[in-house]
Amino acid sequence: MKCHYASDPKTGKKFLIPGCMTVVHSDDIKDCTCMMDITDFEKEEYNQKIKELRDEIKHLQEENRIYRKLWQKVKKQLRLKKTLM
Numbered sequence: 001m002k003c004h005y006a007s008d009p010k011t012g013k014k015f016l017i018p019g020c021m022t023v024v025h026s027d028d029i030k031d032c033t034c035m036m037d038i039t040d041f042e043k044e045e046y047n048q049k050i051k052e053l054r055d056e057i058k059h060l061q062e063e064n065r066i067y068r069k070l071w072q073k074v075k076k077q078l079r080l081k082k083t084l085m
């Protein structure tokens with residue numbers, strides 16, 4: 001049985017019935033993993049890793065852009081120095 005809410009027939013008060021260990025510990029249905037099977041976990045982990053790698057690539061591309069710009073400035077200054085000598 002997956003995590004779900006039920007209500008007490010006498011009081012009408014809603015309560016959570018955990019179906020997975022994560023919800024047993026957190027007492028929050030948002031953490032439910034009942035619907036996930038091992039492939040969902042792997043997919044989620046895989047997607048997280050892809051996101052991290054894409055972020056890293058983006059960061060490195062930006063860093064590379066900055067260094068290329070700096071290198072162009074240095075080259076320009078070196079050429080200027082040469083012409084003044």
Ligand SMILES: [Zn+2]
Nearest residue numbers: 003020032034
């Ligand atoms: Zn659950």
